[in-house]
Amino acid sequence: MTTTIHDARAQGEQTQITQEPPGPDAGAYDEMPVPNMSMDSGELVFDIKGLGVSYGDFRAVRDVDFPIRSNEITAMIGPSGCGKSTVLRCLNRMNDLIDTARVEGLVEYHGVDLYHPSVDPVAVRRRIGMVFQKPNPFPKSIFDNVAFGPRVGGVRSGLDDIVEQSLRKAALWDEVKDRLKDSAFGLSGGQQQRLCIARALAVDPEVLLMDEPCSALDPIATTHIEDLMQDLKAEYSIVIVTHNMQQAARVSDRTAFFTTEKDADSVRPTGVMVECDRTEMIFSTPVDERTENYVTGRFG
């Protein structure tokens, strides 16, 4: 049904998509803002339309619509439980690993419906890498950690170069080049997280999804990772989930704000996307009152 709309958007034409027939509680969305795309730079990488995720009977998040553009850092912010990590995990089909997870709506990656039955989630994850909240190096050497992705992808030669390049991109090479054979567990938390970034980069992805990558790190390590993200932006599209509004304001080009809402028929609140815009717009002149309350610290 969305084919024509989608084609138009892929060519860069800025069309506001007509929302699907609103549900009974649609009143709140009449003011759904038209994303301000006047300053768009990169091409459209992801187009998320009417995305919703349920875990069993629990509706974790619904009504998510926003674009992700190349060579930009897109931040998702919002209070705990608003579904931002869930949405992030939809972008490389990590939610497939949870048996009860059900996804509705469209996630289009370069025009391909990521949830079409013919799409292979393993292939998706090789193009769309992920960095997790807590550094999760494998119980292997530093070298083997970075080489893991290429190896399972069938790369047998040139691994030394791939590992060096990935570690350089992750700004870790100088610190570990003399101990590549040592266990990754010997690194500090910040180094481990950069190792995980290097591991994700080693399969040459196009997009890097980062799920609160700095929440387990100290301020100096956080600065390292944030600087690194600015460097990586030139080559990759980055989507970051963060609890830290200052971080979103510092690093991102575009911000999507999520909040929670309690539907009449559910016990736990469901996450909803409020608005998505250029980061400076979200933090200076947000359209929605809820966004303004949140970014000014008056969230309640």
Add this chain to the structure above:
Amino acid sequence: MVPSPHLSSVSMGDRRTPERIDAELRRRRSDLGGLVFRTVLQVGLILALLVLCVLLVDVVRDGWSVLSTRLGDFLSGTLRSRSVDEQLGVHQGLVGSFWIAVFTAVLAFPIGIGAAIYLEEFAPRNRITRFVDLNIRNLAGVPSVVYGLLGLFLFVSGLKWFTGGKTLLSAGLTLAILVLPIVIITASEAIRAVPDSLREGAYGVGATRWEVVRNLVLPYAAPGILTGTLLAMSRAIGEAAPLILVGAVTGRLGSDPGFLDLGALTERFVAMPIVITEWTQNSGRDIGFAAAAAAAIVVLLAFVLTLNSAAILLRNRFEKRRR
């Protein structure tokens, strides 16, 4: 600033005087409950060790006359009807137990570990898998005699054309089935202990399920799987009841095959626990068998301990690799 009720509490007095600080910090609260609990734990440990020591000392002392004078002959000797027979020994029992160990290793371990991998990593979590899981746990609690009956019907009678009836082959298959649930449960626990963050990391760089299992889950879970499976093997080696049902010989055995004699698989057999039971019974009419039984127990213990030490060495190697 309004002082909180706690801080202004008169009954506390001035807590900042040096005497008060000194007294409060140095006060020894008598932790009677903790002391009792600790003592109970220590007594429990000492009792367990004491029982073990008494058992060991007792069997070694009883069997010493045999172990000290003719250990070599005893290991290579066979079942005899009189204890003074110079050829009395446990060789046939050792061969039987050796093959039982081999059968559990070759059959129960791959099947059991495979089932555990499937249940933990591949099977969807639904009612059917929960039902299967529950039943495997129940099977692990089924008395071993029941497995003996199963072996009697299935391998001795049903598959007689293959096993040859009451043979070492039937016994090995029966005991492999006996320990299968234990292997599955311990391997499942070990696999479940692998942190999900590792799996996510691997899936995140585009590994398939098989690659995640092969490269991360199995190496990480290997020490735990190994410990569990070797406990299962020790159990199989110690079982006597099912062997009696599937036809272990409790008298003189005609032949005395070597350890690697495959022909012995389709012949009548005996195993160490049976030898021990038999000789203990014989000691009523021929007191010399008591010492022989005790010596056989020491040999069986040494056999199992050797296996366990091998397992511990292997596990330590795996564990080093996981850091």
